[in-house]
Amino acid sequence: MSPALRRPSMGDVAARAGVSYQTVSRVLNEPGIVRPDTRDRVLTAISELGYTRNRAARALKTSRSSLIGVLTDDLSLFGPAETTTAIETAAREAGYSVVLTSMPHGPHSAHRIGAELLGSGVEGILVIAAHEGMTPAFSAVARSTPVVAVSAQPPHEAGVEVVGIDQGRGAHEVVEHLQRTGVRSIVHIAGPTDWFDARARRSGFTAALEELGLDGEVVGPGDWTPRSGYELTEAVLRSGLPEAIFAANDMIAIGVLHALHEHGLRVPEDVAVVGFDNTLGAEFLIPSLTTVAQPFAEVGRAALRHLVSLLEGEQPAPESPLTLAPRLVVRRSTRPERTH
Amino acid sequence: MSPALRRPSMGDVAARAGVSYQTVSRVLNEPGIVRPDTRDRVLTAISELGYTRNRAARALKTSRSSLIGVLTDDLSLFGPAETTTAIETAAREAGYSVVLTSMPHGPHSAHRIGAELLGSGVEGILVIAAHEGMTPAFSAVARSTPVVAVSAQPPHEAGVEVVGIDQGRGAHEVVEHLQRTGVRSIVHIAGPTDWFDARARRSGFTAALEELGLDGEVVGPGDWTPRSGYELTEAVLRSGLPEAIFAANDMIAIGVLHALHEHGLRVPEDVAVVGFDNTLGAEFLIPSLTTVAQPFAEVGRAALRHLVSLLEGEQPAPESPLTLAPRLVVRRSTRPERTH
């Protein structure tokens, strides 16, 4: 019962300020409605006591938890990490806290995880870097809670809204750039087939080849790791020397560069190499890597804005575009473009 | 009032099972105490209704939120990302959800962030990759909530417990290894001076030099980025050619390798290079990088266990060591050790 043991409640503040706890509540929720001098008394009492509202009681009464769930595949990947950070910052500014859940690899866990996240009382869920396996679970969850996915998947799967980066366009720009450097034939080392981003990059690649009349081939899939890039490059080299290799991400590209180096091949003189993501460090690989920078942070913020507008019942925020454009970053792993 | 609109409560389950809501509560909290057939009736009612307990009400009544706050500096760094993921998984298994907060860079924000995290109702806080600026804020917060830091800082700052990886030992092993490859003099490119990890690596380095009778020098500090490694290496080369460069982390090492390559220097023949972290990709740099692997996931799990035992009032889990050992990974960026 010692006052030091219990956190102060509205009642304590009210007693100190000589008002009822209802007035304290009003000061916090609609300050305009209470007379300035009363309000000041309450506010000083609040700061003297170091009072903060009890989130649980608030959540119980309003049935709003101010919690947003973020579900991500693999935080140690560059993109998800950046996006998560941006989401968290934006969420905090919008008055929400972020409950993080990382998706353990495994077939049927998606459903359980989704339910658990829901059970933790979140008002909405953001899914990052979604792949195939997640979709059914989240269509299910989406029936009880708004779900927004950050993904390259444009077709809206049942009830799940999508905010993403135009991966196909990124792939297209890569192919265009390579063509302008004189390349006629490109090998694409694809990412995992069940990842939406990987699929979009791959189909953007093949579409661009056709459109621009170039030759090419898709190998893989890799698993986003340098090792898979290394091994797939070894395989490619056994069947001949390609003019250019377009890796599905920078990690794969690191493995590609390593394998080419081991074979004594020069980049870009013998083989051009392009990555995807513009990972921290891509600029300082040997040679520095031509890649596609993705607005990871921006897409995170856009997704959060979208979710919040869903939660707060505004119109779906027409100003914020749901598909953002990536940006080609030309460095030294491709030859200079020919000015013709 | 339509039953579809409101989530079912204990009362609904109780009505369906023909018991009182208290019995439902007991089935959920101490199943052993209720008669098997009653329990089964309740359980079927629960699953038929898709009932889940209301977290807010539970938190209000028990004053336990099942929420743990994780505060991290920069999620796009390899270590924090790995540690965070491990914490989240372990927390979920222990019945907690993780509220993520990323620390915006800036001088005085630490205090506000700490208070906000506290305000979100977390029961305890884990601070990852702490640096100097965080300490005062978290000593303050630690008065109201258990705080465990994942850090290289052994001295317990007022009230904040520390779980960490022995950075000094890692640095020591690096120096020993270099000595065994015949190196007599080492340049260390240090990390930011206010980061505990960077400081511990640096002091481990100088201590090892002295102990082993080697020559050396500390340059920097860098800021963990490849660019800083690149620029500091340029500066080092202007004043002569070192035998070996020990970078404070792998990102800095990437910049070092790049700079050396530009100068036509061979690694490890002309200069040996060592990193720290064993980042994804370190194995496939050119040449593959000798570095120190840190048990990031393990330290995350250990920190979580420690925090949970603090929260649940058990004895401070004597079995779990609070300082873990890193592991030297020898690759091709250093010369082979001489067997003498």
Add this chain to the structure above:
DNA sequence: CGCTCGAATGGTAACGTTCACATCGCAGAG
């Protein structure tokens, strides 16, 4: 000067759960 009205504030109930205690029924002992 009495009445109406609105602004400011107070009181009561409820959100869904758990805790403490009360009750019930039944087995076993006297």
Add this chain to the structure above:
DNA sequence: CTCTGCGATGTGAACGTTACCATTCGAGCG
């Protein structure tokens, strides 16, 4: 056959907040 005691279940209250309605007070008007 009654009493004790314990296992199983029910009842009332409380956690701290917000929603809703009631009350008070003073200003402005006829």
